[in-house]
Amino acid sequence: MDFTFTPEQMDLQARARALTENHLFPYEEEVQETNALSDASRAAIRDAVLAAGFNAVNHLREDGGQEFPLVNQCLVFEEFGKATNMLGLCPWMPAYCLRFGTEDQKQQYLRPAIRGEIREAFLVTEPQSGSDAGGMLTNAVKDGDHYVINGLKCFASGSERADYMLLHCNVDGDPKKATLFLLDKGMEGFEIVKTPKALYNGPGDHPWVQLTNLRVHESKILGGIGQGFELTKDWFVEQRANIAARCVGVAIRCAEIAADWAAEREAFGRKIQDYQGIEWKLAEMAVEIMAAKALLYRCASEYDNGLDRKAAHARMSAVKLFCTEMAWRICDQSLQIQSGHGFMMDNPVARHYTSVRAERIVEGTSEIQKVIIGGQIKKRGLGVYTGLMTQPNLTGGSA
Ligand SMILES: Cc1cc2nc3c(=O)[nH]c(=O)nc-3n(C[C@H](O)[C@H](O)[C@H](O)COP(=O)(O)OP(=O)(O)OC[C@H]3O[C@@H](n4cnc5c(N)ncnc54)[C@H](O)[C@@H]3O)c2cc1C
Known part of the structure; x- marks a missing residue:
């Protein structure tokens, strides 16, 4: 077992750090002030991402992506995550499941998206069904060589600017036929009906989208009828790892700011870092980050080394849970160490506090x-999570 990163991986992370500090940090104030990102700023970030070779790190080289192993994806997303206001999402990663499209679909959507020429949105959540995606009501009914789709989607991040969208809906009202459709910008029957204001200021919105007798050609089905959930399973592993990595970045930036502050700030005649109440907070932060990184990179490495899909899915739930909760705790403690100074939006910690939520x-x-974790324990035993040196027996059942 070797957790040493290669010089190439360290260089990769250093380049991601440079991109973050030089091309994402400068836009934090703009997004905080305007709750948007101008076209000019978007174009500048896009050019920087392309120049650094960090576009579509998740996609195959044959399609124009960087084809990074998951460990390397995490190394760069750890850095991107340090940018506040969700700017860490600017280095784009088109949906993993697009690689299962037809040649025409790859040509029209995947490859231009990889090049950063078009942007996507993903429409799954509905007002009455979020976690329980099986409860969605949006429905497609066949009419000749088209499908007619009706429904209401909410929190469709970025759909106000997207050139294409992946829509998750039922066919014939049957949840067993959950299917992904590719939608194009400007289609008749597609309408943004509401744009709620989020807790944080970010580069994009989270609109509600009404679909009314939207006609989609059958060639726009991704995979096949009933493939909706199957196609998104691998994507969950990748997405959860990347969220976890960004959260590690959030935690590191917040902890560093707190440590610097505690080393300078004085109260009652002493540096506050010399009060045990503060020293212990910093110690706990350091240990939590250390544990999160060990968990993240271990599980990403197992995935790269061929851990089967069910095990990867099971373990990445633990990684996502731990890293997101850890980042939240550390952000809160960093803010507490800076108190009033940490509460103001000119402080990156205050901005992370709203978005990391x-x-x-x-x-x-x-x-x-x-x-998911509880279900795995019942089905396969605690070893799925506590087994360190060997892969637990994960045959049978589904993740
Ligand atoms: C910033 C942001 C961006 C988003 N972007 C998108 C997007 O681009 N596309 C998209 O489709 N959606 C998006 N979403 C929606 C997001 O995926 C959902 O909010 C999420 O899946 C939870 O669904 P819900 O909000 O309906 O909560 P619910 O599913 O209604 O859950 C409510 C509460 O019940 C709990 N709960 C539910 N089931 C169980 C259970 N079995 N056991 C224990 N507790 C349970 C939940 O954990 C939660 O605490 C976004 C949300 C946010 C906040």
Whole structure:
């Protein structure tokens, strides 16, 4: 077992850090002030991401992506995560499941998305069904060589700017036929009906989208009818690892700011770092980050080394749960160490405080991760999580 990173990996992370500090940090204030990112700023970030070779780190080289192993994806997303206001999401990663598209679909959507020419959004959540995606009501009915789709989606992040969208819906009202459709910008029957203001200021919105008799050609089905959930399973592993990595970045930036502050700030005639109450907070932060990184990189490495899909899915739930909750705790403690000075929005910690809250909700809430973990323990035993040196027996059942 060797957890040593290679010089190439350290260089990769250093380049990601440079991109973050030179091309994401400068836009934090703009996003905080305007709750948006101008076209010019988007273009500048896009150019920097392309120049650094960090576009579509998750996609195959044959399609124009960087094809990074998951460990390397985590190394760069740890750095991107340090940028506040969710700017860490600017280095784009088109949906993993697009690689299962037809040649025409790859040509029209995947490859231009990889090049950063078009942007996507993903429409799953509905007002009455979030975690329980099986409860969605949006439905497609066949009409000749088209499908007619009706429904209401909410929190469709980035759909206000997206050139194409992946829509998750039922066919014939049957949840067993949950299917992914590719939608194009400007289609008749597609309408943004509401844009709620989020807790944090970010580069994009989270609109509600009404679909009314939207006609989609059958060639826009990704995979096949009923493939919706199957196609998104691998994506969950990747997305949860990347969220966890960004959260490690959030925690490191917040902890560093707190440590620097505690080394300078004086109260009652002493540096506050010399009060045990503060010293212990910093110690706990350091240990939590250390544990999170060990968990994240171990599980990402197992995935790269061929851990089967069920085991990867099971373990990445634990990684996502731990890293997102850890980042939240550390952000809160960093703010507490800086107190009034940490509470103001000119402080990166205050801005992280609002956005990192979302990470415990998206891609499966913390409770849903525990449901997955609890289910695995019942089905396969604690060894799925506590087994260190060998792969637990994960045959049988589904993740
Ligand atoms: C910033 C942000 C961006 C988002 N972007 C997108 C997007 O781009 N596309 C998209 O489709 N969606 C998006 N979402 C929606 C997100 O995926 C959902 O909010 C999430 O899946 C939870 O669903 P819900 O909000 O309906 O909560 P619910 O599913 O209604 O859950 C409510 C509460 O019940 C708990 N709960 C539910 N089931 C169980 C259970 N079995 N056991 C224990 N507790 C349970 C949950 O953990 C939660 O605490 C976004 C959300 C946010 C905050």
